[in-house]
Amino acid sequence: VPTELPQRLARRIIQAQGKGRLEQLLRSRRNRLGLGRGEIQVTGTAEQLEQAAWRAVADRHLAITDLAALVDEIEECGAKHVFLFNMTNAGAAAISYTSLGRFQSPPNVPTESFYADQPSARRTYSVTRNGRTFVKQLHTASYWERDESRSSESLDERIVVSRRQRVRAVNVFNIDPGARTAEIRIDRVRNRDDSNLAHEEFAAFLDSLAPGLHLREHLEPLDIRRAFPRIVEARDETFMSIDHASDASARQIFASRRGEGHGLDIRDHPNWRLHGSDYVRDSINVYWLIREGDDENRIHTIVRGVRFAEHGADVELAKAYVPAHITEAELAHVIARIRHFASDAP
Amino acid sequence: MSLLGFDTLHRMHPDRAEAIAALEVAIRRTLARNPTSAIEDQRLSQQTKLGVAEVGQFLVELMRESALESRVAWVCPTLHGTVREENDLSALPTDLECPVCGQSHRYDPAQIEVFFVATPSLLQSADT
Numbered sequence: 001v002p003t004e005l006p007q008r009l010a011r012r013i014i015q016a017q018g019k020g021r022l023e024q025l026l027r028s029r030r031n032r033l034g035l036g037r038g039e040i041q042v043t044g045t046a047e048q049l050e051q052a053a054w055r056a057v058a059d060r061h062l063a064i065t066d067l068a069a070l071v072d073e074i075e076e077c078g079a080k081h082v083f084l085f086n087m088t089n090a091g092a093a094a095i096s097y098t099s100l101g102r103f104q105s106p107p108n109v110p111t112e113s114f115y116a117d118q119p120s121a122r123r124t125y126s127v128t129r130n131g132r133t134f135v136k137q138l139h140t141a142s143y144w145e146r147d148e149s150r151s152s153e154s155l156d157e158r159i160v161v162s163r164r165q166r167v168r169a170v171n172v173f174n175i176d177p178g179a180r181t182a183e184i185r186i187d188r189v190r191n192r193d194d195s196n197l198a199h200e201e202f203a204a205f206l207d208s209l210a211p212g213l214h215l216r217e218h219l220e221p222l223d224i225r226r227a228f229p230r231i232v233e234a235r236d237e238t239f240m241s242i243d244h245a246s247d248a249s250a251r252q253i254f255a256s257r258r259g260e261g262h263g264l265d266i267r268d269h270p271n272w273r274l275h276g277s278d279y280v281r282d283s284i285n286v287y288w289l290i291r292e293g294d295d296e297n298r299i300h301t302i303v304r305g306v307r308f309a310e311h312g313a314d315v316e317l318a319k320a321y322v323p324a325h326i327t328e329a330e331l332a333h334v335i336a337r338i339r340h341f342a343s344d345a346p
Numbered sequence: 347m348s349l350l351g352f353d354t355l356h357r358m359h360p361d362r363a364e365a366i367a368a369l370e371v372a373i374r375r376t377l378a379r380n381p382t383s384a385i386e387d388q389r390l391s392q393q394t395k396l397g398v399a400e401v402g403q404f405l406v407e408l409m410r411e412s413a414l415e416s417r418v419a420w421v422c423p424t425l426h427g428t429v430r431e432e433n434d435l436s437a438l439p440t441d442l443e444c445p446v447c448g449q450s451h452r453y454d455p456a457q458i459e460v461f462f463v464a465t466p467s468l469l470q471s472a473d474t
Contacts, residue, residue: 193448242427242446257384257461259419259431260445264382285446302448321448 005112006054009067012115013053014046016074016325022049025070029062068110075170076136078325080185081198084222084318084338087180091218095175095182099212100126100135114138117168122208133175137205141169141189143197165190171205173213182219183335193302193321202308215310224305224318227342228281231303232267232274237337239287239298240266245279288334299326299334318342349374350471351411355404368394369404377464377472385414386461405462413471414462421457422446428459 013022023042026049030040040061041052056062087095103126107114113123122139142164150161169187176182186201188194206215213219231238241256243266254272256263266272283304290297302321307314320338322331348356348370355366372393376383387402394401408414418435419428420442427446432438440453451457464472 190450191443192450242425244425253425255422255425255427255446257419257428257459258382258463259417259428262382262431262463263428264380268380270379300445323443323445323448 005110005115006057006064006067007050008115008117009064009071009110010050010053012071013067013074014050016079018070018074018325019046019049021070021074021327022053025066026052026056026062029056029066033061035061064110068115071115073328074325076172076185077328077331078322079188080172080322081188081193081202082320082322082331082335083184083186083202084224084320084335084342085182085184085219086222087175087177087182088218088220091182091220092177092180095213095218096133096177100133100173100209102212103135106136118166119168124208131176131178133177135173135175135209137171137173137208139169139171140166141187141197141201142166143190143194145190169201171201173205173209181339188321188323191323193323195306198319199306199308206310216313216315221315222318222339222342224303224316224338224342225280227303227338228284229275229277229279230341231284231286231338232281234337234341235265235267237289239289240285241287242266242285243272243274243281245274245281247278247280288337290330290333297330299330300324301334301338303338347471347474349413350465350468351408351413354411355407358407362400365394365396365400366404368396369401373464374472377469381464381469381472383463384417384419384459384461385463386459408468409462412465413468415465416460416462419459419461420451420453421459423451423454423457424449 010022026040026042030042040056041048044052053062053067057064057067103124106125106127113119118140119138122137124135124137126133126135128134144162145165147161147163152159167189169189171187172185174183174185184202184205186198186205189197189201206213241260241263242254244251244253246252252274254266254269254274256266283302285302287298287300290299300323304319305316306319308317320334322334352366352370356363359366369390372390373385376385385405387398387405391398391401405414409416418432418438420430420438422429422444424447429444429446429451430438430442435458438453441450443450
């Protein structure tokens with residue numbers, strides 16, 4: 001196996017804060033193969049672990065497909081703007097693996113072009129996984145970033161130099177025909193909740209899926225605002241360090257003065273009374289608590305309704321911004337809970 | 347029973363007994379409301395009517411008595427929640443992604459707050 005691709009895959013995992021998951025992968029391979037500590041390194045610094053991973057591939061202790069599968073999960077499941085939909089009757093009839101089947105299947109063996117740092121073209125693939133149709137698109141996205149080293153400020157002059165940054169971006173259209181649900185996951189591209197960039201990326205992704213997909217005809221955005229008060233009430237599965245809501249006479253913000261992991265849930269503040277139907281929110285900043293035995297994992301999301309103009313008509317889309325690179329199971333959990341709170345279910 | 351460190355304050359400043367007692371009442375009330383509260387001179391000064399500098403001095407002395415620990419917090423300029431909290435200023439990065447508003451912020455001293463938090467020993471003395 002040429003070492004360049006495994007190196008790139010290992011680096012991508014590390015860059016996406018996936019050190020723990022890479023350790024887990026290497027450890028499970030070492031245990032399965034009954035190898036000694038010297039044969040596969042499973043701990044160390046990020047750099048050491050990156051090297052250990054591609055060496056494990058070179059030594060044939062780890063298949064490159066295992067490394068690629070971890071990259072896939074990291075790229076597909078986190079650091080995304082996740083737009084949530086139900087399928088309309090027309091959508092259920094029109095969207096299928098066949099209608100989206102004009103896209104090629106992903107390669108069976110990882111290739112340089114599939115995992116390129118900056119894909120030369122917009123490439124779209126479709127696959128069926130566990131009864132779901134999954135469309136994955138790779139492309140090179142760009143944004144402007146201030147170049148601090150070349151920008152300057154004096155008493156009488158300000159010079160701001162911005163440089164175009166180009167990065168690999170992965171967008172996903174995930175359809176569950178059985179449940180008649182769909183989600184569009186848009187790469188956040190840069191390390192912030194940039195709504196303009198998300199809007200541009202969303203529009204470009206939709207265009208590339210046409211004519212198989214028509215947003216207004218085939219998909220119905222989740223009514224996210226109805227979920228907000230129910231999420232706020234769900235104390236046993238959420239944590240909030242900030243809440244901003246308004247009633248007919250005042251806007252109120254409650255923000256914890258302590259950092260994450262130190263302070264109380266802001267809803268425990270004696271003066272917090274922002275529950276019930278009198279209070280409305282444009283967004284909700286919430287940590288979802290996922291418990292496994294004694295372990296508790298917190299998944300941070302900012303959930304909001306966002307306006308999107310399509311053919312002159314405005315629609316409000318339901319969006320969950322998920323900044324961290326999380327697992328498929330964690331993302332599925334968060335999406336399922338948001339859907340639950342936006343539904344009629346008790 | 348006095349809160350941890352307050353007997354020492356009384357010994358060190360016998361002429362300020364009333365001020366120290368007022369500070370103790372204010373800190374006790376703060377911790378009763380929320381044991382993880384941020385404890386800082388400006389707010390305690392308003393509550394006790396003592397000068398900010400004097401309250402600050404007492405808080406530093408309580409830190410020396412292991413009753414308080416200092417913290418620095420980076421506050422979101424948009425929504426004013428604490429973005430990140432550290433024991434020391436040097437642990438703060440120059441840029442960070444804000445979990446409060448979702449944007450990215452560059453280090454700005456105007457957005458840094460310094461405060462104290464109660465140690466477990468102080469909390470224990472408050473319970474007894």
